[in-house]
Amino acid sequence: MLQPASATFRLYTVQEYQQLEVMSDVRHEFYRGEIQAMSGATADHNTIVLRTASRLLVGAESRGCRVFTESIQLEVAEGHYTYPDVMVTRHDEDVQAERTMKHPVLLIEVLSPSTAERDRVRKMFRYQRLPSLRHYLLISQQYQAVEWYHRPAEGAEWQRQLLTMPDEAVEIPKLAIKLPLADIYANLRIPLVTDNDAG
Secondary structure, rough: OOOOOOOOOOOOHHHHHHHHHOOOOOOOOEEEOOEEEEEEHHHHHHHHHHHHHHHHHHHHHHHEEEEEEOOOOOEEEEEEEEOOOEEOOHHHHHHOOOOOEEEEEEEEOOOOOOHHHHHHHHHHHHOOOOOOOEEEEEEEEOOOEEEEEEOOOOOOEEEEEEEOOOEEEEEEEHHHHEEEEEHHHHOOOOOOOOOOOOO
16 A cells, blocks of 8 residues: 655655665655655565565576565656566566666566555556566455466567466466465465355
8 A cells, every 4th residue: 555655745856766765664656756655564465475476486586587575676667666566577687686677577466455456457557568577466365366467478468367266376387487376375364256256
């Protein structure tokens, strides 16, 4: 969830924003001069992020990728910076970078009631413009469900898969990744999607 960094509204330069990020203990997102502080996450959110990143780490690193969680910044476009929940990149420039990545191949956001619409609409619209991006996962905390958006190459049409069964998995052979839903939600009190669910 995001909240205004200050009650006094003003637009900031990218340089001012980056200086703030170096000095601040709180992470902020930046879009067209506006700075927004990121609030804390739930226990389930944190567990899903850590568990997902750990499952990705071994396979992705074997293919020369780097895997990051929420504290590493993504430059989505000029003047737009975010902190994805999980990010995988293998671009040479990112392999050498320390603070800000620019060429992710996979991004993951863990949904919450306050961020679901933003992650599914605004962020996805902007993320999908990244030339390097091939996979975007939205992981629900309300139900055991993963929305997987993927494309084979830049300029190709995005495809969507909805995974709701524990034995289903996100499989990305090129990154040596297999991410079963059963692993994501193990020991969490998050219900399965059933035919009885309204809406």
